[in-house]
Amino acid sequence: MGSATTQALAASTQALAAAKDVTLDTARELFAVAHAVGESSQLSGALADPSAPAAARENVVTAVFGAFSASTQTVVKAVVAERWSNASQLVDGIEELAIRAAAIADAGADIEGELFGFSRVIAANAELELALGGRLGSQDAKVTLVERLLSGSTSAPAALIVSSLVRQPRDRRIRQLLNRAMRIVSAQRNRVVATVYSATELNEAQRTRLSDALSQRYDGQVALNVVIDPTVIGGLRVQIADDVIDGSISARLADLRQKLAG
Template sequence: MYAASRDALSGTRTVLAETISAAGGDTATAAQQIGSDLFAVVGFLDSERSLRTAFGDISAPVDVRQGLANQLFGSQIEAGALAVVVEAVGRDWSNTSDLLSGLELLGREAYLKSASESGALDRIEEELFLLGRQVAGHPDLEIVLADKSRSAKARQELLATLTTGKVSAITEALAQQAIGRLFDEKPADVLDALSNLAAGQRDRLVAKVRASVDLTGSQVEALTATLTRIYNQPIVTHIVVDQDLLSGMVIRVGDEVIDGSGAGRLATIRKSLG
């Protein structure tokens, strides 16, 4: 996002936080409802080009854009989500795409706030990570989930075979919305990004570890402690067994990769000989 959109997102995020806080005792339910409503608004605007254009037209007076939002959504979504949408359309975004992406992100954050309030955030993070690994481990499935010739509903129904009754309602809502609104991203990457977003709600980095063998609990604890010292920030460690590594492990933290696997060392040797 350009600076204008970042400022618009920041201002709208403040309204989201205030709206959830104002809900009183049941903030988890309020946050989840806001997330659901924001996803519905994004889905509606995706199919209505003229309305997207109207809301993204920063030359139009703020009260006109906000009045249109109230007229369209006032009776369709709850007051909390409406306040967020009205604030968003009144802001000056760099482009319409950023406006929709911003509302989508805030919808995701509202769902994760709900998970945090109910004590389920760690579970959501783990479920999203494992779902992403499951999709990545089946290339044919990932191709079908990313196939734009299939309708969003068809791709979501396919994903439901992996999620329904197997993950929490919030994980399913986040994953379904993400798969239904894919652009050029790989499905597994989008699910990983959601897992990272969940970790970020607690200011933690995510270490994604592919190991040649399953690690014991004490080994995971030791690895997490080491990475926490290295990055000077709390780390959450996700482990996936990958026997193709031959030995050792590959650790990815953000964009940084530490390759200590047998396969990685073989690759380095082959490259040096080539």
């Protein structure tokens, strides 16, 4: 991410935070804006053109997205008023704001957990991953498949995020999209996500102790996504971003074998 995009995204995130009446419809409209801009090189070029006055770029937003809510238009105008490194990163930025808006719309929904659960379903089903990420089949058909899979089992914000990302993958793998969305939702809620690999399911007390310990270590709220992995044997392996804490028995055995071999 270029420095211009970093600054633009920070300012755009502040604009979303200041916006009034952010609802799931706001998120839905922001996803629609990201899709429209991503699909049109002419539109994305006009909105990301640093040589054009900010007012001219804002006028394009009014002309193209005038039917959207005032809240959405205000946020998008704030986005295009910034200087982005390139048009693709502008689209990424609008998409991120859409995900953040979905998180704001329902603060009580376990969006990260639901996205993680769907990611694990895809990881366990190669045919499903191919159906959603392959070049065959229309995007509408893929969205319909996702909506059918998530119907009745997932919150409206999580379902919107997944279906919107599937509709506009832009050459990104579906699990990559879901992982990014999880990080964005966690950032919006001022917490980090730890992926915990364990040979057995953790009970509520174990989850609480682990979450509290990690929260103290990382100086902030930590949400847990637990993956049952028999290869761990015993103990836990925890990954937070690029940090890995490996206290599994399998890791100790591997370390012992290495020492014996040396």
